[in-house]
Ligand SMILES: Nc1ncnc2c1ncn2[C@@H]1O[C@H](COP(=O)(O)OP(=O)(O)O)[C@@H](O)[C@H]1O
């Protein structure tokens with residue numbers, strides 16, 4: 001197979017995967033935080049919060065990701081005019097568009113992936129014996145402290161491995177960002193398909209292997225991490 | 234120290250606490266006895282509102298417990314609770330288990346909390362295990378840590394809900410010894426237990442519960458030698474024969 005396209009200056013193979021990694025990193029960070037907040041809402045004693053958490057998760061996780069990303073770009077940024085980057089007059093708008101689209105994509109991934117983080121964390125909460133919360137309440141901790149200091153740390157440790165799967169799914173899902181002009185690995189693949197149609201098996205293999213190189217260690221790492229921090233009872 | 238007035242509690246259709254009136258003066262050690270399902274745990278749990286009540290009032294040291302919220306959390310801190318299943322925070326070290334409340338609830342600084350924590354662990358004989366996790370300790374050791382954790386809040390009252398029932402027999406005494414010394418020092422205690430030796434040795438008063446009611450209220454010697462009600466006689470005959 002001819003892999004010469006990997007060093008062809010017209011294609012920035014490493015740059016495209018670097019974009020995939022950046023999308024994944026910021027989305028994972030945001031999705032973790034929002035997911036934990038949603039999980040906290042879903043076990044909150046306040047009915048309004050519980051209702052919001054439940055409704056959010058059940059609506060958002062059932063919308064195809066492509067739809068969410070396109071809505072971010074067309075509706076949220078286009079029609080409603082949300083600006084996530086500064087557009088300077090007189091300057092080539094490409095820089096603005098790149099930042100804007102990147103951030104819109106990250107926001108879309110966060111909103112979507114958080115629902116899966118929430119459900120993983122919630123199943124983790126179910127593994128924490130009720131006595132833990134009782135003991136925490138009995139020493140005078142408030143609800144937010146009970147959750148933040150006693151329940152969530154144990155719940156999250158119990159679901160490190162499933163969270164690893166959520167992260168792997170997220171990394172592969174970032175390919176959807178090419179739909180709104182973010183030049184990541186899938187966008188590069190499309191370019192290969194257009195320009196290097198004759199090298200199809202090689203280009204395909206290069207992209208696939210690129211993803212496996214990123215995701216395989218994550219699976220192994222999270223598996224080992226889960227064993228290390230798992231709470232013994 | 235504890236005043237319960239006309240307290241009623243239902244679980245659905247089940248009437249678990251029937252018109253409880255109870256006054257426990259400071260320094261008294263009250264033993265709660267009764268068959269399984271008679272409402273002993275529920276009684277304990279209502280005193281620091283882990284379980285809400287339907288009606289009536291419960292006051293601790295003159296302050297009536299509010300329904301929920303910040304003030305309740307503060308008042309709970311004054312009531313120490315020791316559970317049958319220890320309930321040590323599984324992800325925290327032994328020392329952290331003891332210092333968590335003083336730091337987060339009493340706003341004590343870390344150094345001071347650790348000094349207090351170590352002195353309490355010393356007292357219950359677990360100081361050398363301070364860096365271990367709860368799962369690495371035996372049941373008896375875990376329960377002693379749980380007592381230290383409750384004491385770290387400098388509680389006005391200590392509630393014990395069958396603190397030795399989940400322990401292997403050889404570990405029961407190490408926990409009872411700690412409780413006996415607490416009783417000697419004048420701690421106000423409410424203890425649900427079937428340990429008759431402890432009840433006689435450390436108890437000032439026995440409450441016998443059946444079907445959600447306090448059926449007898451007597452000094453230990455009198456209760457054990459001369460129970461008044463048929464249900465108490467029946468209960469004693471069952472637990473004293475083995
Ligand atoms: N959370 C609960 N929900 C419903 N019923 C309960 C609950 N907790 C206890 N009960 C019932 O209330 C009664 C009293 O229970 P409990 O106070 O635990 O008794 P004891 O500690 O004396 O064995 C029992 O019949 C028990 O089944």
Ligand SMILES: [Mg+2]
Pocket residue numbers: 273274275394395
């Ligand atoms: Mg009980």
